[in-house]
Amino acid sequence: MKNIYVTSPLLPPLEEFVPYLEQIWQNKNLTNGGSFHQQLEAELARYLGVKHVCLFANGTLALLTALQALRVTGEVITTPYSFVATSHTLLWNGLTPVFADIDPLTYNINPDRVEELITPNTTAIMPVHCYGIPCDVERIQKIADIYGLKVIYDAAHAFGVKHQGSSILNHGDLSVLSFHATKVFNTFEGGAIICHNERTKQRIDYLKNFGFAGETTVVAAGINGKMNEVQAAFGLLQLQYIDSAFEKRAALDNHYRALLAEIPGVHVLTVPEDTEWNRAYFPIRVDNTYPVSRDELYNTLKKHGIMTRRYFYPLISNFPMYRGLPSSSLTSLPQANQVAEEILCLPIYPDLDFITQEKIVAIIKAPVEFSTVSLDEAS
Numbered sequence: 001m002k003n004i005y006v007t008s009p010l011l012p013p014l015e016e017f018v019p020y021l022e023q024i025w026q027n028k029n030l031t032n033g034g035s036f037h038q039q040l041e042a043e044l045a046r047y048l049g050v051k052h053v054c055l056f057a058n059g060t061l062a063l064l065t066a067l068q069a070l071r072v073t074g075e076v077i078t079t080p081y082s083f084v085a086t087s088h089t090l091l092w093n094g095l096t097p098v099f100a101d102i103d104p105l106t107y108n109i110n111p112d113r114v115e116e117l118i119t120p121n122t123t124a125i126m127p128v129h130c131y132g133i134p135c136d137v138e139r140i141q142k143i144a145d146i147y148g149l150k151v152i153y154d155a156a157h158a159f160g161v162k163h164q165g166s167s168i169l170n171h172g173d174l175s176v177l178s179f180h181a182t183k184v185f186n187t188f189e190g191g192a193i194i195c196h197n198e199r200t201k202q203r204i205d206y207l208k209n210f211g212f213a214g215e216t217t218v219v220a221a222g223i224n225g226k227m228n229e230v231q232a233a234f235g236l237l238q239l240q241y242i243d244s245a246f247e248k249r250a251a252l253d254n255h256y257r258a259l260l261a262e263i264p265g266v267h268v269l270t271v272p273e274d275t276e277w278n279r280a281y282f283p284i285r286v287d288n289t290y291p292v293s294r295d296e297l298y299n300t301l302k303k304h305g306i307m308t309r310r311y312f313y314p315l316i317s318n319f320p321m322y323r324g325l326p327s328s329s330l331t332s333l334p335q336a337n338q339v340a341e342e343i344l345c346l347p348i349y350p351d352l353d354f355i356t357q358e359k360i361v362a363i364i365k366a367p368v369e370f371s372t373v374s375l376d377e378a379s
């Protein structure tokens with residue numbers, strides 16, 4: 001059996017991409033806000049139901065620039081339960097991440113913990129809509145309003161997610177998307193900042209182009225964060241396939257939920273009410289009533305060619321390079337630590353089929369039995 005990875009990129013038929021490339025070769029406009037770039041910004045804004053989209057070469061550059069755009073300083077309260085890029089961008093901006101514990105049901109930052117960690121140096125909150133599940137946006141905004149803090153959502157997982165009928169990206173001051181190959185919507189590499197007014201978009205557009213506001217005017221120490229025309233063209237094509245990809249993901253998600261129901265010690269993600277979710281990931285939690293440990297299950301699946309991922313393990317705050325932060329940054333994080341020990345993301349992507357899912361779940365149902373099957377028998 002071929003290895004099954006946790007994800008596989010959405011790739012439209014190659015021949016449909018060729019005309020886009022021909023157009024780029026013809027007009028020789030490769031980057032710097034070309035026509036595909038402009039068109040993708042407009043089409044994404046319409047598709048997602050947001051005011052303004054600022055495209056970037058990748059999500060990490062978009063996060064870095066979002067912090068610059070809002071002139072964030074001092075301490076930023078964030079979640080330890082995320083991909084390292086979230087807090088790396090704080091360090092790259094000379095900011096101090098302060099880690100708040102998470103909610104054990106949504107795996108998102110717990111607003112109660114956020115409030116406890118605010119100091120006179122706190123200027124912003126950077127939550128993550130983990131796995132595309134919405135944060136408690138109302139409570140986070142309330143706290144931000146009371147204490148005068150900015151809110152930047154790392155929405156790398158949240159493409160297409162709606163909360164109470166409107167895009168989750170309309171919350172906070174800014175939201176940042178990633179279009180990396182592993183995400184639900186990809187442009188090979190890519191990302192975007194979502195903002196709510198023309199002036200902020202203008203500032204972000206300057207910042208992503210070295211700070212140029214005109215041929216001879218530089219208004220800030222900007223960076224080169226621009227998305228190129230090949231990426232943007234691919235995004236336009238990809239957008240035509242995204243709804244069918246979401247439908248396939250929904251069917252796969254339902255199938256997993258049916259197959260995994262009532263396996264002792266295995267828990268699936270609860271989707272909050274009033275949420276239109278994108279099924280970006282399929283995380284399960286393996287608690288201490290399950291016959292083997294999470295890592296043993298991970299290794300058994302791997303032996304059978306099923307490459308699951310421990311997203312997110314280790315916790316960001318447990319990486320050695322984060323250990324040097326002031327003790328005020330490394331608060332007690334019991335929930336996040338426990339989830340990181342129990343989480344396992346199963347394969348989910350549009351081309352996955354029900355039969356493969358059934359094979360995966362058969363192993364999860366009998367982890368001890370399958371752990372002794374030799375590699376030959378398994379192949």
Ligand SMILES: *Cc1c(COP(=O)(O)O)cnc(C)c1O
Pocket residue numbers: 058059060061082083085086128154156157177178179180189190191
């Ligand atoms: C993927 C990801 C990023 C980084 O995005 P890139 O486009 O890969 O730079 C940031 N935060 C989270 C939570 C992610 O999953």
